[in-house]
Amino acid sequence: MDEVVKGRNELERSLAGGADADRRSLGLHGEDERRPLPLTGRRGFAVWDSSSSDLVNWTEPVRWTERGTTGYFQEARNGDYWLVTIAGRSGNHDLYIQRSGDKGKTWTDPAAITSDPLEDYLFSFRIASDGTFILLWERHDASVSGGPLGRSTDIYLSTSADGIDWTAPELLTPETGEPKNVDTIPSLLEGPDSQIYAVWLTSRVRLTKPTVVGVPVWPHRDLSDVRRIPAEGYAVCGQTLSDGRYMLAWVAKVSGSKGGHDNFYRILADFNFEGFDPVSHPAAAP
Numbered sequence: 001m002d003e004v005v006k007g008r009n010e011l012e013r014s015l016a017g018g019a020d021a022d023r024r025s026l027g028l029h030g031e032d033e034r035r036p037l038p039l040t041g042r043r044g045f046a047v048w049d050s051s052s053s054d055l056v057n058w059t060e061p062v063r064w065t066e067r068g069t070t071g072y073f074q075e076a077r078n079g080d081y082w083l084v085t086i087a088g089r090s091g092n093h094d095l096y097i098q099r100s101g102d103k104g105k106t107w108t109d110p111a112a113i114t115s116d117p118l119e120d121y122l123f124s125f126r127i128a129s130d131g132t133f134i135l136l137w138e139r140h141d142a143s144v145s146g147g148p149l150g151r152s153t154d155i156y157l158s159t160s161a162d163g164i165d166w167t168a169p170e171l172l173t174p175e176t177g178e179p180k181n182v183d184t185i186p187s188l189l190e191g192p193d194s195q196i197y198a199v200w201l202t203s204r205v206r207l208t209k210p211t212v213v214g215v216p217v218w219p220h221r222d223l224s225d226v227r228r229i230p231a232e233g234y235a236v237c238g239q240t241l242s243d244g245r246y247m248l249a250w251v252a253k254v255s256g257s258k259g260g261h262d263n264f265y266r267i268l269a270d271f272n273f274e275g276f277d278p279v280s281h282p283a284a285a286p
Contacts, residue, residue: 191271
C-alpha cells in the first residue's frame with residue numbers, strides 16, 4: 001500500500017515488521033500531484049546548503065557553487081567539507097572537487113579530477129570510514145545517441161587518500177565484443193562493517209529489462225565479484241536501519257502510468273552481498 005512518508009521517524013515506524021518486505025512505493029507524488037514540492041522556488045542547477053530539524057521548516061538556502069553545476073557533498077573525519085561537482089568549464093563535462101574548512105562559508109577553487117575528452121557526467125562520491133575518497137562515474141560519447149543513457153556509456157572508479165591526488169580512472173565495464181551495452185547511473189552503497197559497493201544499471205545481464213549490479217570496492221575490493229542488487233530501477237541508494245535491517249531505495253516507472261516515475265523501497269534482513277545472485281563477469285552475460 002502506498003504511504004506518504006514524512007521524515008525518518010515515520011518512515012522507520014512504517015517499516016516495522018517483516019524482514020524482507022516486498023517493493024513498496026514511497027508515494028511521494030500522490031494520486032493527483034505528479035511533481036515533488038519545491039523547497040526553494042529557485043531555478044537552475046547549482047549546489048545549495050539548507051538545514052532543517054523537522055523536514056518542514058528550513059534555513060535560508062546558501063549557494064555553494066556557480067550556476068550550471070550539481071554535485072555531492074561529504075564531511076571528512078576532521079570536519080572539513082568536500083564537494084564534488086560536474087561542470088562544463090572545459091567545453092565538455094568533467095568532475096571537480098572543492099574543500100571548505102569553515103562549514104561551507106568559503107570554498108577552495110574547483111580542481112579538476114577528470115579531464116577526458118569524453119563526457120564524465122553521472123557520478124557518486126563518498127568518503128569511507130577510514131578517510132578514503134571514492135568516486136564512481138559514468139563516461140559517454142556525446143555524439144552517440146542517448147548520451148548518458150545510451151550505448152557509449154561505461155563506469156569508472158577512482159580513489160584518493162587526501163582528495164587531491166587521485167588514482168588513474170579504472171574501467172569497471174570492459175567491452176564484450178558484442179554490440180555495446182548500456183552501463184549508467186552509478187551509486188556507492190555502504191553495507192555492513194562500512195564496506196562500500198559500486199552499483200550501476202546495466203544491460204549486460206540478458207533479462208527483459210536493465211538490471212542493477214554491484215561489486216565490492218572498499219576496503220575489500222574484488223571487481224570480478226559482480227552480483228545482482230535486488231533493486232528494480234535506477235538512482236539506487238541504501239541505508240542501514242536502527243534495528244540492523246537494510247533499506248534499498250530507487251526510482252522506477254510507475255506501472256500503468258504515462259511516463260510517470262516514483263520512489264520505491266525494499267527492506268532486507270541485512271545487506272548480505274555474498275547472498276545476492278552472481279553475474280559471471282562484468283564483460284559478459286551469464
